[in-house]
Amino acid sequence: MTKRIPQNPKYQHIKSRLDTGNSLTKYIEKLEEIKRNYRYKKDELFKRLKVTTFAQLVIQVASLSDETLEVSAKEIQKLEDGDTVISETDAELTLGTNGKGSPTEKPASPARFINNTGAGESYRSTLQSVISGVGELDIDKSLRKKPDANAKDTNAKDKPYPDCPFLLLDVRDRDAYDQCHIVGAHSYPIATLSRTMNPYTNSILEYKNAHGKIIILYDDDERLASQAATTMCERGFENLFMLSGGLKVVAQKVPEGLVTGSFPVSCQLATYTGSARKRVTPRETPARAENKWRFTAEDLQKIEYYLEEEQIPSDTAS
Secondary structure, eight states: OOOOOOOOGGGTTOOSSOOOSOOHHHHHHHHHHHHHHOOOOTTOSSEEEOHHHHHHHHHHHHHHHHHHHHHHHHHHHHHHHHHHHHHHHHHHHHHHHTTSOOTTSOOOOHHHHHHOOSTTOOSSOOHHHHHHTOOHHHHHHHTSOOOOHHHHHHHHHTSOOTTOSEEEEEOSOHHHHHHEEETTOEEOOGGGGGOSSOOSOHHHHHHTTOTTOEEEEEOSSSHHHHHHHHHHHHTTOOSEEEETTHHHHHHHHOOSSSEEEOOOGGGSOOOOOSSSSOOOOOOOOOOOOOOOOSOOHHHHHHHHHHHHHTTOOTTOOO
């Protein structure tokens, strides 16, 4: 009777009690996770935004922006095609008369030629253009080649999303921002709030209490973001949110896709396998953050994958 039954590792995850959903053990584990990752305080003035909710918002904004870019590119191409057809028609008319009137027409008077701006006018400065102050350089500017639609799309992808419903602010110092930050975030160190003159940027003033727009603050572990959010709420910001848990929770929930650069050491999960003795591992040079303002298709796929692992549908309407 004193002999112990050997444990089978195959059934280690099976517990002796049935989980009905109101398990006290799960509740205690949840409280421990909250204490470890979050810093809830009584009477918080700001609102909180979950990392998973923010990831869903990012996917929706990126998908809508891509559709808008495709439509605008098609419209630009149509307009350019229409301009080409019109210019070809004008060229045919000019060539048909050889730059002059019909043979039966009487020669035009000098005064009529000066006031005429139709076919037959050369690109050189005429008397009328000299009087009105239009020179050859002005004409050359109007005849410059229009930029390609593909080039416009490339330049647009290097800028933030147009009419983005959220403004993301990184309240850590500039060095930490350059090392790692969420794609599309603006660097806004918390020390900027202590300025007496112009503590807010133009984008912050544009988003402040604007209808249908929010401002999101984040840092590594809520230490700085909670202070900045409280100060800004006291100064009249009503549409302010703090990313709950900061980069520490982002590293756990969505470790790839949302962030450019390498996570700070304080945000990385410490995993110990084997003996409890601390193992010395060679440190790799952390990758610097890229100057990215938009998510790529690969980034969005990674975000959707991690959202599915969290058992949250990524295509729910906000």
